[in-house]
Amino acid sequence: MSPEQIAGRSDDLDTRCDVYALGAILYRLLAERDPLELAGLPITEAARVIKEQEPQSLSAIDASYRGDIATIVSKAMDKDRERRYASAGLLAEDLRRYLRDEPIAARPASAFYQLNKFAKRNKMLVGAAAVAVVLLIGGLAGTSYGLINATNERKRADQRAEELQLVAKFQSEQLQLIDPSIMGEGMRASILEAIDDREAAQTTLAPVNFTNVAVEALGENIFQQTLEAIDTQFADQPVLQARLLHSVAESFAALDMYEEASEPLGRALAIQRRELGDEHEDTLASISSTGWLLIGEGLFDEAEPYLLEALEARRRVLGPEHIDTLESLGNMGALCRWRRKYDESEVYYKERLDSSQRALGKEHPDTLIAMSDYGSLIQAMGRVEEAEPYYQEALELSKRVLGETHPDTLVSINNMGVLLYKQGRYDEAEEYYRESLAACRHLFGDAHPDTLISISNLGQLVGIQGDLAEAESLLQEAVDGFTLAFGRDHPDTLKSLGKLSTVFRDQDDHARSVALRQEVLERRRRVLGNDHFDTVLAMDSLAMAFVSQEKMIEAESLFLAAHETTTRTLGEAHDETLFAVDRIAKFYDSWHEDEPGRGYDVKAAEWRGKLEPPDDTAE
Numbered sequence: 001m002s003p004e005q006i007a008g009r010s011d012d013l014d015t016r017c018d019v020y021a022l023g024a025i026l027y028r029l030l031a032e033r034d035p036l037e038l039a040g041l042p043i044t045e046a047a048r049v050i051k052e053q054e055p056q057s058l059s060a061i062d063a064s065y066r067g068d069i070a071t072i073v074s075k076a077m078d079k080d081r082e083r084r085y086a087s088a089g090l091l092a093e094d095l096r097r098y099l100r101d102e103p104i105a106a107r108p109a110s111a112f113y114q115l116n117k118f119a120k121r122n123k124m125l126v127g128a129a130a131v132a133v134v135l136l137i138g139g140l141a142g143t144s145y146g147l148i149n150a151t152n153e154r155k156r157a158d159q160r161a162e163e164l165q166l167v168a169k170f171q172s173e174q175l176q177l178i179d180p181s182i183m184g185e186g187m188r189a190s191i192l193e194a195i196d197d198r199e200a201a202q203t204t205l206a207p208v209n210f211t212n213v214a215v216e217a218l219g220e221n222i223f224q225q226t227l228e229a230i231d232t233q234f235a236d237q238p239v240l241q242a243r244l245l246h247s248v249a250e251s252f253a254a255l256d257m258y259e260e261a262s263e264p265l266g267r268a269l270a271i272q273r274r275e276l277g278d279e280h281e282d283t284l285a286s287i288s289s290t291g292w293l294l295i296g297e298g299l300f301d302e303a304e305p306y307l308l309e310a311l312e313a314r315r316r317v318l319g320p321e322h323i324d325t326l327e328s329l330g331n332m333g334a335l336c337r338w339r340r341k342y343d344e345s346e347v348y349y350k351e352r353l354d355s356s357q358r359a360l361g362k363e364h365p366d367t368l369i370a371m372s373d374y375g376s377l378i379q380a381m382g383r384v385e386e387a388e389p390y391y392q393e394a395l396e397l398s399k400r401v402l403g404e405t406h407p408d409t410l411v412s413i414n415n416m417g418v419l420l421y422k423q424g425r426y427d428e429a430e431e432y433y434r435e436s437l438a439a440c441r442h443l444f445g446d447a448h449p450d451t452l453i454s455i456s457n458l459g460q461l462v463g464i465q466g467d468l469a470e471a472e473s474l475l476q477e478a479v480d481g482f483t484l485a486f487g488r489d490h491p492d493t494l495k496s497l498g499k500l501s502t503v504f505r506d507q508d509d510h511a512r513s514v515a516l517r518q519e520v521l522e523r524r525r526r527v528l529g530n531d532h533f534d535t536v537l538a539m540d541s542l543a544m545a546f547v548s549q550e551k552m553i554e555a556e557s558l559f560l561a562a563h564e565t566t567t568r569t570l571g572e573a574h575d576e577t578l579f580a581v582d583r584i585a586k587f588y589d590s591w592h593e594d595e596p597g598r599g600y601d602v603k604a605a606e607w608r609g610k611l612e613p614p615d616d617t618a619e
Helices: 015-031 043-052 068-076 088-099 111-121 140-151 157-175 180-194 198-205 210-233 238-254 258-275 281-296 300-317 323-338 342-359 365-380 384-401 407-422 426-444 449-464 468-486 491-506 510-528 533-548 552-570 575-594 600-609
Strands: none
Touching (some): 015 068, 210 238, 342 365, 407 426, 426 449, 449 468, 468 491, 491 510
């Protein structure tokens, strides 16, 4: 992405952004490395580097590039858009002059200009950035191919296919660096910076969901243009076209834009089945992604055939310990877990972990993820003590191999905190929660989703420990942050609202507690539907709040409705159904204690009888 895109200056966005991106790709092909070292950097630091740091000269990397070719690349990537080529055509023309040994139009920047540019650059605000490095926008894919072809006329023709694959890989990697929450926060900060009355502007902008705005802008201004370029420029190269379509679809999916992802991914898969066959690695990757996309949409039954097809074919073609096969095992494990088929999930997760340890070694990042996933599953199955050594080993290895502040390490830190929390070891859990939160604030800032999740977790924990003032402050911060970033209906916003309602209950502020739980239930019903398990949990939560207010009739209605939904969707023998039965029995016990002689003890006994196994000896 060009510096003006990073700065969010929409008026400056034109074809010179494409020229900058083309220069970056040409640099990568000639130098065999990226122009700037961005790997592992937080988004905001990556943005600062793009805006301030100059790439190392090509001539310093390889003396054979000294002269015109280095000057051409430097002009294409000049941070001052006014000094770049005005169009990709002018850049291509200068390349043709270079290849014909004619004088080029580009000239090196003067010393005075370099000094002036440095001074201006260091006056610019380096605030929250939108996106890290998106180098493929409208028309870029096709122009990139022409550029690669022109600059490699002196090389052997059999390198061209490999270079095209490099473009596709490069596109996929760069698109996956997009973080719409940070992009949205950058938009908001830029708007506030441009307005004199910041206080009034903050009030006006408070209801605006800038993450959604950023996602829409990405879809319209980057992804749609990219798709049009792919269709136009690669119609006669279907295999490469399919790979590019696949990478765009995955970028859509990473932003939860599942409907938008479906069409390009479906086209990619159809092309690959036709051109490459059902068992080619690219085809299997699209089959697997299709299943994962359907999971994201909550269509578990539709997802299963795709995920199973990918797993079975990868086992057969690539072998049981290939990294793609391990990915498919993890996908099937996740699918079964989401469907609450924990025993089946464990089979997949355990095979994946054992195979990963054999094939990749214990310290491989994929093995560490498999270790954490398996620990998380058996914790969810109630085997908390058994999960602890998996979490502990994953954390120790992550800190040693990946570093204290790597995102996967932070996940392991948080996992340990959650595990200790589940065990009731609150003081130990608090140490991990605070460590996770401090690292997230330092790496990502206060508004990043990972930071907000850590804030929410810590708020819930300190509330349980009795520090209700800090709990309220933390959870309100989390609610405000999630609302600003994602809107009021987002699952993380609603989870934090639920936790905040518990704090209000513990403060004996039952009116606010019930109001929040009613809001959560209303929003879950509207977004997820009445039958979604999160909606059922919200019904139970509100029912318990009504019990605290001694509104037993309202509570009874919700408990019974939750049980009916659970029985209908999961079956009478499912653990969640049995938990619902037990809750109802205890509810009637409690009601009987408050109002004896009203028959609630009889109802409690009837419900408790549903927990007993049938008498097989009866005639």
